[in-house]
Amino acid sequence: MEQRLTLVSLGVADLKAARRFYGEGLGWKQSSASQGDFVLFVLRGGLGLALYPRHLLAEEAGLADPGGFGGVTLAHNVESAAAVDQVLQAAVEAGATLTAPASEKQWGYTGYFTDPDGHPWEVAYVPSLPLSGGMLDT
């Protein structure tokens, strides 16, 4: 299996609300490949981020869904501590919930917000992980 990941799907309860958060809230442009219940954003490097009804996602994956957190976090790394604060603030203004305010860690400066469906995003400044165009350059 090649060392790559093409698409991350986030199961959502209210597709319109989730699309509004990522679209109007964060300012992301939806892909024209979106259709029906499948809302697609193509991110840097050709990585897809999809919004899809959570019950269908569980059903298709053959999994039971206890609800809540599932042990997966998404990180948006930035180039400075100041940028962490800025992105967290912008996300909260767009309707996100701040679940872990930014703080100094052993590895840098990070904080977490959750999107309207509770999916956690870490906004992180990690000096030991150099970036190139916002992606890892290690």
Add this chain to the structure above:
Amino acid sequence: MEQRLTLVSLGVADLKAARRFYGEGLGWKQSSASQGDFVLFVLRGGLGLALYPRHLLAEEAGLADPGGFGGVTLAHNVESAAAVDQVLQAAVEAGATLTAPASEKQWGYTGYFTDPDGHPWEVAYVPSLPLSGGMLDT
């Protein structure tokens, strides 16, 4: 917030077992930026995939963890239905659990496996999502 995602972290119960699955099992090369409890694989396009203790991930994100699925799936898209079967078989041989055998869908041909910690991967052939080097080209 820019339209990008830098790193996906998978919370794991047994770091050694998870590292064995992705490393020896799937044949992925670990990044030298890994340290301590943080095991990093740099995927195509500079996307990071990290393995990290699940209880620490929940704690850092400020979230309760009911266990199990959390409404997030990862997809590995390929160029043909035959490649879906091949990748699913390789994953199962590496210790994955087949939770949804590959089948024809309205949008293509896909199946799901879970890694040793229950994180679901879809292996997908989706003709309406053209690929370039394994990443989306839409």
